[in-house]
Amino acid sequence: MQPTNDQRLWMYRQMVTSRYLEECIETIYMEGKTPVFNMAKGPIPGEMHLSNGQEPCAVGVCAHLDAEDVVIATHRPHHIAVAKGVDLNAMVAEIFGKAGGLSGGRGGHMHIFDADVNFSCSGIIGESLGPAAGAALSRKLQGKPGVAVAFLGEGAANQGAFHEALNLAAVWQLPVVFVIEDNAWGISVAKQASTAVPRNDLRASGYNMPGMHVADNDVEGVFAAAGEAIARARDGQGPTLIEIETSRLAGHFMGDSEDYRPKGEKAGLQSHDPIPRYRRMLLEDGVLDEAADSRLVDEAHERVEAAIRFARESDFLPAEAALETVFV
Amino acid sequence: MNTATGSRKLTIARAMAEATAQEMRQDPSVFVMGEDVGPLGGVFGNTRGLHEEFGSERVRDTPISETAFIGAAVGAASDGMRPIVELMFVDFFGVCMDAIYNMMAKNTYFSGGKVKVPMVLMTSTGGGYSDGGQHSQCLYGTFAHLPGMKVVVPSNAYDAKGLMTAAIRDDNPVVFMYHKSLQGMGWLGTEKGATVATPEEPYTVEIGKASVVRQGSDLTLVSLGAGVHHCLRAARALETEGFDAEVVDLRSLVPLDRETVRASVAKTGRLIVVDEDYHSFGVSGEIIASVVEHDHRLKAAPARVAYPDIPIPFAPTMEQWALPNADKIVAAFHQMLRNH
Numbered sequence: 243m244q245p246t247n248d249q250r251l252w253m254y255r256q257m258v259t260s261r262y263l264e265e266c267i268e269t270i271y272m273e274g275k276t277p278v279f280n281m282a283k284g285p286i287p288g289e290m291h292l293s294n295g296q297e298p299c300a301v302g303v304c305a306h307l308d309a310e311d312v313v314i315a316t317h318r319p320h321h322i323a324v325a326k327g328v329d330l331n332a333m334v335a336e337i338f339g340k341a342g343g344l345s346g347g348r349g350g351h352m353h354i355f356d357a358d359v360n361f362s363c364s365g366i367i368g369e370s371l372g373p374a375a376g377a378a379l380s381r382k383l384q385g386k387p388g389v390a391v392a393f394l395g396e397g398a399a400n401q402g403a404f405h406e407a408l409n410l411a412a413v414w415q416l417p418v419v420f421v422i423e424d425n426a427w428g429i430s431v432a433k434q435a436s437t438a439v440p441r442n443d444l445r446a447s448g449y450n451m452p453g454m455h456v457a458d459n460d461v462e463g464v465f466a467a468a469g470e471a472i473a474r475a476r477d478g479q480g481p482t483l484i485e486i487e488t489s490r491l492a493g494h495f496m497g498d499s500e501d502y503r504p505k506g507e508k509a510g511l512q513s514h515d516p517i518p519r520y521r522r523m524l525l526e527d528g529v530l531d532e533a534a535d536s537r538l539v540d541e542a543h544e545r546v547e548a549a550i551r552f553a554r555e556s557d558f559l560p561a562e563a564a565l566e567t568v569f570v
Numbered sequence: 571m572n573t574a575t576g577s578r579k580l581t582i583a584r585a586m587a588e589a590t591a592q593e594m595r596q597d598p599s600v601f602v603m604g605e606d607v608g609p610l611g612g613v614f615g616n617t618r619g620l621h622e623e624f625g626s627e628r629v630r631d632t633p634i635s636e637t638a639f640i641g642a643a644v645g646a647a648s649d650g651m652r653p654i655v656e657l658m659f660v661d662f663f664g665v666c667m668d669a670i671y672n673m674m675a676k677n678t679y680f681s682g683g684k685v686k687v688p689m690v691l692m693t694s695t696g697g698g699y700s701d702g703g704q705h706s707q708c709l710y711g712t713f714a715h716l717p718g719m720k721v722v723v724p725s726n727a728y729d730a731k732g733l734m735t736a737a738i739r740d741d742n743p744v745v746f747m748y749h750k751s752l753q754g755m756g757w758l759g760t761e762k763g764a765t766v767a768t769p770e771e772p773y774t775v776e777i778g779k780a781s782v783v784r785q786g787s788d789l790t791l792v793s794l795g796a797g798v799h800h801c802l803r804a805a806r807a808l809e810t811e812g813f814d815a816e817v818v819d820l821r822s823l824v825p826l827d828r829e830t831v832r833a834s835v836a837k838t839g840r841l842i843v844v845d846e847d848y849h850s851f852g853v854s855g856e857i858i859a860s861v862v863e864h865d866h867r868l869k870a871a872p873a874r875v876a877y878p879d880i881p882i883p884f885a886p887t888m889e890q891w892a893l894p895n896a897d898k899i900v901a902a903f904h905q906m907l908r909n910h
Contacts (some may be wrong), residue, residue: 312649345682355681362648362685366672372641373673379642380649383601383627390645402665406638413633567683568718569742 243469245462247529249305251538253461254524256304257297257517259542260321263330264292264492266550267320267337271496279497285338285554288350293321295459295491298516299423300325302456302464302486303391306472312377312390314370315363316423317352322393323363328356334549335556342556346563360388368401370394371420375411378418378475389417389475396485397428399442408449408483417475419468420483425490430502446483456486459516491515580768581754583615585727586692586746589734590617590654592772594624597652600738603630603639604656604692613658614694614753636666640691644673647689652738657693660747661704663712674743675718689744690737695723696749696796696846698893699758703881706889710794710845711852713745714823720744720777721823725752725798727768729821732775740777749795749846763799778825782834786816789903790834792857793844794820797894800875801844804899813903823853828860835861839869842902844894849876870910873902 245253267286274284281288293300296318304325307313315322323333329344336343337351344356352365360377364370374392381388398404399422411418422442426433439445446453454471456463464486471482489511493500500508524530530538580588594600601624602617608631611618621629632639636657643653657663663670670691677685697706714721720742724730730748737744752764783798784805791801798819805815816834820827835841841861843854854874861872875894883889 312645314645343682345680345684348682349680353676353680355677355685357681357684360649362677362681364673366668369641369668369673372638372669373645373648375638376642376645376647376653377649378645380646380651383646383651384599386650403637403641403668406633406635407641409633410635410638410642414630567681568679569720570678570683570686 243466245305245465249465250524250529253301253305253465254520254530255538255542256301256325257520258539259546260297260300260324261294261517262543262546263320263324263334264294266546268292268492268496270550281497290351290496291318291494292492292496293318295489295511295516296423296425297321298459298461298464299393299421299486299488302461303421303468305465306469307391309359310388312360312374312388313393314374314377314390315361315393316370316395317363317365317367318395319352319354319363323354323356323361326361327359328354328361329358330545330549331552332356335553338553338556339558340553340556341559342552346559348564348567368394368398368403371403371407374418375407375416378411378416379414381417389419389472391419391421393421393423395428396422396424396426396433396442397436398422399445400436408446408451408481411481412449412451415478415480417478418481419471419475420481421468422483422485423488424485425488427490427494429494441485443483443485451480452482454482454484456484459486459488461516461520489514576767576769578767578770579765580727580731581615581760581765582724582727582730582748583618583753583755585731585768586616586734586748587618587620589731589772590738591620591623593735593738594620594628599650600652600654601628601630602654603632603643605632605634605658607631607656612656614748614750615755616692616748616753617656636662637669640666640669641673643689644669644677644687647687648677648685652688654690654692654738657691659705660693660695660709661707663709671716675716678742679718686741687743688741690746691743692746692748694750695747696751697882697889698751700884700886700889702884706882708795708847708877710747710823710847711856713747714853718743719824721747722777722821723747723749723794723823724821725795725819726764726766728766729775729781731768732773733777733821735772736774736777739774744777747795751796761796761799763802775821778822778827780827780830781819781821782816782830783819784815784817786814786838788813788838789815789840789842790818790831790838791815791842791844791899792818792820792831794823794853795846797844797846800894800896800899803896807896807900808903826856826860831857832861832864835868836865840906841868841872842899842906843872843874844899845874845876846894847877848879849874850879852876870906873906875899875902
């Protein structure tokens with residue numbers, strides 16, 4: 243399955259937007275955290291898991307999805323949220339904990355919920371799968387269109403939830419796709435030290451569902467695999483498991499010293515950054531020229547900067563608003 | 571015991587199934603899933619007849635995968651459905667507490683109230699029949715302690731039907747904890763007082779309202795589930811000694827009707843809380859605190875009859891020794907009189 247030129251530009255634009263968002267967050271996150279790093283300080287306190295490098299997974303999948311489709315992401319959700327069309331202003335304000343945020347600051351960066359585009363995420367490893375299976379069951383029971391996609395990291399494939407949900411989705415033939423972003427590291431533990439199989443898509447056969455593998459963080463490889471899997475789900479042919487070899491260009495979280503990485507690994511990953519690679523491909527294919535690229539990048543940056551302005555200018559909710567919305 | 575008129579008596583199991591069937595008939599978004607809820611009708615009888623009427627799409631037997639299917643209920647509830655999902659024994663919470671507490675209970679808050687999670691998690695509680703320490707717990711305090719989910723515990727079929735209907739219609743997650751000894755399953759040694767007149771037409775019992783099931787002026791007994799029946803027996807025994815005990819059936823732990831408890835204790839001046847859940851850090855401590863932080867001018871220090879802080883033992887001699895019962899409640903009252 244080949245993307246159209248419009249789809250290729252859409253994917254590139256989402257990747258550029260997401261990356262710039264992460265770069266801005268990275269800078270702002272450090273405000274108030276120097277010279278002494280204190281996670282509670284600055285305009286963006288708390289843990290921060292940046293998605294730099296993993297953008298191909300998000301855009302290659304979400305290129306096939308509409309607002310009505312359900313996506314449940316992970317503790318590292320920004321790239322997927324951008325690609326799913328989550329309201330950028332409200333999302334960034336949520337990351338700042340502000341009143342204009344998606345939940346007014348009750349959730350934070352690991353708990354981004356945008357019901358308008360059926361996006362949510364969970365900070366617990368492996369917990370995207372069960373709810374995605376349930377959303378898919380809901381569509382099946384209601385006879386409503388739409389599929390569900392659960393994103394997870396390769397470390398999550400060692401959680402019980404992964405195995406339970408794959409079996410459940412297969413036995414009920416649910417319209418759901420499980421997408422593993424294999425960035426090779428579970429915080430500091432390498433995949434080969436934690437995982438008995440070289441590739442998690444091989445585990446699909448244990449659940450009688452197709453498993454697909456995408457090598458080399460390849461945007462259009464993701465697009466092709468996801469397109470096939472999502473089409474199968476829409477057609478009532480049940481679930482698929484996809485594992486994508488991707489790269490985490492940042493630490494697990496901001497403040498991670500990344501001492502566990504072999505010498506030279508990070509430089510190698512950075513020199514193989516998927517966004518410049520895709521840009522070169524689009525330029526070579528004549529889908530993009532330098533002027534159009536520069537316009538696209540400028541527009542993406544302006545959109546991110548506007549969201550950050552919105553977040554900075556938004557007030558905090560009164561502290562006692564913490565007591566609200568426990569129940570509806 | 572309740573305000574029902576008419577004489578048709580139901581067990582709690584039948585009452586739960588009837589409420590579910592009635593809601594399923596009028597709301598296509600309601601469906602049931604869990605282990606053995608299909609043709610078997612639930613190990614404790616509370617889905618009996620549903621599979622026959624609604625079929626296996628809406629009454630779904632699941633794999634033994636609580637994390638997946640309770641997680642799936644969260645996903646379905648967030649997507650416009652109203653799942654009723656069964657955790658067969660509350661003791662099994664260990665394999666799925668993340669789905670329950672980190673998602674079911676928190677997603678509404680994390681979304682600033684924009685994502686509703688209208689689901690019912692029904693689960694059996696309680697021992698007394700030598701099922702050992704992994705199939706006999708109540709864990710009321712464990713669930714009530716965690717914010718974001720309502721918790722109800724019926725003591726009789728009338729309340730069970732009304733609370734189940736209310737729980738299904740509620741836009742929030744509700745944990746429906748039913749005590750095995752009240753279910754009307756003969757092999758579990760059913761408490762007769764739980765099988766009461768229950769109207770056929772649908773009705774709700776408001777979640778968050780306790781019920782004064784016996785009026786009295788000398789002592790307030792507060793309990794829930796099976797404990798209510800121990801209290802009623804104790805009240806009858808005390809009556810023969812000339813004491814008049816009031817019995818409050820909490821019915822809901824979340825929200826907790828502190829007002830009804832306080833009003834009763836304000837009248838009687840004495841409080842004993844009866845709880846089959848563990849003694850420490852639980853319902854009994856919460857009820858006593860709710861009273862004394864509001865009004866400390868009681869006639870006697872409050873007391874509690876609860877399960878000792880031990881895993882539930884298997885041997886009948888040990889288990890029965892540890893369980894609350896009417897004799898222990900009467901003894902606690904006598905002790906209270908001696909102390910003051």
